[in-house]
Amino acid sequence: MLEASFARNLPAMTSDALLEAWKRDAAAPFAGWDFSYLDGRMIEAQPPWSYPDLARAAVAQAEDVLDIATGGGEVLASFAPFPGRATAVEGYAPNLPVARARLAPLGVQVFQANTASGMPFEDAAFDLILNRHGGFRAAEMHRVLKPGGVFLTQQVGGDNLDDLTAAFGARLAYPDNTLERTADAFAALGCDLELAQAWRGPVSFADVGALAYFLTAIPWVIDGFDVAAHAETLARLHRQIQADGPLRFTYSRFLLRAVRR
Incomplete structure (x- = not known):
């Protein structure tokens, strides 16, 4: 029924071909945290800080580094060589x-x-913990940090892509993941907060197939995303691109650097 509705929303000669193209994009391989498939089709703004630069500088001063939620290891690998132990x-x-x-x-x-x-580590095992866009529990980070150790994270804010989720009539997956709550949790554990900054900026998609790939790779953005099931919404977004150009939505990020006393 949804695919029939989709067909009514696009010229008959192109609707089936577009739907199949979007399905092919959604089914394209995705491994680790590599979005190179979308090169030129997804354009992301970047926060005013550079997490890689901050992390690289911290790694250079650390003896025992832990990267949590490393994904495919892409970001951590870019900081090599490591002066000490890296896990x-x-x-x-x-x-x-x-x-x-x-x-x-x-x-x-x-x-x-x-x-x-x-995590399977002793107390006070690391002098640097890195986390880019991964879940964590503040008390567990505090437990495995040495006194004077640093926890550096760039997080996806709880309001990330709120305009995209609204377009699909969906709910935000982690609305409580905010800078304020995270900073309060580390402060309550007795950490000094050296950096705490939030940012919102644009991400654009040149075509609906790119969006379909993105939403399939990150399934928590639109719970249960499926090209056929969401064909009517995708058709509406396709018409929006035809009328106004690339789709534009809003990223939310925050940065926190906490030091254990």
């Missing part, structure tokens, strides 16, 4: 072989662990 944690099983293949040659051991429930 990574990833909770999503399909990412583990990707991360291990990339990081093992750099001397990085990758563990599978859930950072919210607990």
Whole structure:
């Protein structure tokens, strides 16, 4: 029924071909955290800070580094060589072989662990913990940090892509993930907050197929996303592109650097 509705919203000669093209985009391979498939089709603004630069500078001063929610290890690998020991944690099983293949040659051991429930490390094991866009529990980060150790994270804000979710009539997946709540949690544990900054900026998609790939790769943005099930909304967005150009939505990010006393 939805596909029939989609067909009514586009010229008959193109609707089936577009729908199949979007399905092919949605089914394209995705591994680790590599969005190179969308090069030239998805344009992302960047926050005013540089997480890679901040992390690289911190790594240069650290003896024991832990990267949590490392994904495919892409970001951590860019900080090599490491002056001391480097370790990574990833909770999503399909990412583990990707991360291990990339990081093992750099001397990085990758563990599978859930950072919210607990990690297989002793107390005060690391002087630097990195986290880019991964879940965590503040108390667990505090536990494995040495006194004077640094926790540096760039997070996806709870209001991330609120305009995109609204377009699909969906709900935000993690509305409570805010700078204020995160900063308060670390401050309550006795950490000094050296950096705390929030930002919102645009991300644009040149075509609906690019959006379909993105939403399939990150399924929590639109819970249950499926090209056929959401064909009517995709058709509306396609018409919007035809009328106004690339789709534009809003990213939300925040940065926090906390030091354990």
